Amino acid sequence: MIPATPYSATAKLAHWLIAALILAAFPLGLYMHELSLSPEKLRLYSYHKWIGMTVLLLFMPRLLWRLVRPPPALLPGPAWQLKLAEATHWLLYLLMAAVPLCGWLMSSAKGFQVVYLGLVPLPDLVGKDQALGTLLADLHSSLAWALMVLIVVHAAAALKHHLIDRDDTLRRILPFVKLPSGDTRP
Amino acid sequence: MISPRIAGVAVLLLAGAAQAVEFNQVQPEKTKLVFTSKQMGVPVDGGFGRLTGQIRFDPAEPSAASARLEIDLSSIDAGSAEATEEVVGKQWLNVKAFPTAGFQSTSVKALGGDRFEAVGQLTIKGQTRELTAPFTFKQEGAAGVFDGVFVLKRLDFGIGEGTWSDVSTVANEIQIKFHVVAASQHENVLQPH
Numbered sequence A: 001m002i003p004a005t006p007y008s009a010t011a012k013l014a015h016w017l018i019a020a021l022i023l024a025a026f027p028l029g030l031y032m033h034e035l036s037l038s039p040e041k042l043r044l045y046s047y048h049k050w051i052g053m054t055v056l057l058l059f060m061p062r063l064l065w066r067l068v069r070p071p072p073a074l075l076p077g078p079a080w081q082l083k084l085a086e087a088t089h090w091l092l093y094l095l096m097a098a099v100p101l102c103g104w105l106m107s108s109a110k111g112f113q114v115v116y117l118g119l120v121p122l123p124d125l126v127g128k129d130q131a132l133g134t135l136l137a138d139l140h141s142s143l144a145w146a147l148m149v150l151i152v153v154h155a156a157a158a159l160k161h162h163l164i165d166r167d168d169t170l171r172r173i174l175p176f177v178k179l180p181s182g183d184t185r186p
Numbered sequence B: 001m002i003s004p005r006i007a008g009v010a011v012l013l014l015a016g017a018a019q020a021v022e023f024n025q026v027q028p029e030k031t032k033l034v035f036t037s038k039q040m041g042v043p044v045d046g047g048f049g050r051l052t053g054q055i056r057f058d059p060a061e062p063s064a065a066s067a068r069l070e071i072d073l074s075s076i077d078a079g080s081a082e083a084t085e086e087v088v089g090k091q092w093l094n095v096k097a098f099p100t101a102g103f104q105s106t107s108v109k110a111l112g113g114d115r116f117e118a119v120g121q122l123t124i125k126g127q128t129r130e131l132t133a134p135f136t137f138k139q140e141g142a143a144g145v146f147d148g149v150f151v152l153k154r155l156d157f158g159i160g161e162g163t164w165s166d167v168s169t170v171a172n173e174i175q176i177k178f179h180v181v182a183a184s185q186h187e188n189v190l191q192p193h
Ligand code: HEM
Pocket: A021, A022, A025, A026, A027, A029, A030, A033, A045, A048, A049, A050, A051, A052, A053, A055, A096, A099, A100, A101, A102, A103, A104, A106, A107, A114, A137, A140, A141, A144, A145, A147
């Protein structure tokens, strides 16, 4: 029996906060994109950008925290699953930064400065360039879809651990859950 | 003691200098009209490509100056293809019904140094409002360069009706910058290139 070590409270908070923000930004991005130009569209574009920039803002401390305070080791399982889990986690980190960064680049290229929460003007990362803007929009969309696919795989794996393997993989990152030590199944 | 003769020559020279420079040939290709609107707090730049006008301006005699400018509204660039398509429409500039906007000065006065102020009638979308626009004047070679900035309240002219009249998304204030270049009639004589 290996006692399951929970994630730190900070890691849990960062995980669920960023997950919620990404899961809000994604459908909002799909929806707003289809609207014809209207005040509502302008509002939603801004909300989308602010949510996404918050993800980017939280990403740095989250990554630092992970490097300073490594998460508990993965629970035992077949080697290929451990490798896959590890790879998925790093790819998730990569995309959770790349998607909003690409959005910011796109916004600059299209000639729209990002003003965080309507209050803090952020620098333009590149000059206005329509062709580059269109390219970055496609890239932003593709990366966002890749992120979503990865999130689905990641969540499906967590559910499989919880429902089929009945181990603590999911529980140890859930907020407000205390793990009775030694609760894990072999 | 200055002899009356020398004084007379000086007066003639001054008068001659003042008369020699009336800037009255607007150069459309060097003249620029740009604006900045604010959308959700984000400044978005745009401009107009075609502008014509008649100006008469002698810096020594600003009160005799006059300006008439006409802007071809279909030459607007609102910052993105989507916005440009939108703003020529009925709710914004309604360019089909009102293809041009115009400014006709009523008075010009000196504010000191190279600063002046023009007052006049601005007509957009069939509505006329008084406009006061401070500007600077600089002579560059044979050309006179007028630079000014003023704030236009779009709702005064019904620019952005219906849902667009909500100023929390697109602000009411639009900053307009003009850069007008006008040559003096004797350009080629004064400044052979
Ligand atoms: C976690 C962060 C983000 C996610 C998951 C995300 C996701 C998406 C998705 C799914 C779309 C729709 C793509 C399409 O339908 O083609 C989209 C569009 C867009 N996103 Fe994001 N986004 C994020 C962050 C950002 C940021 C930070 C910005 C800008 C600062 C941004 C700017 C945009 C813009 C401007 C569009 C519309 C593109 C267009 O109209 O062509 N996004 N986003």
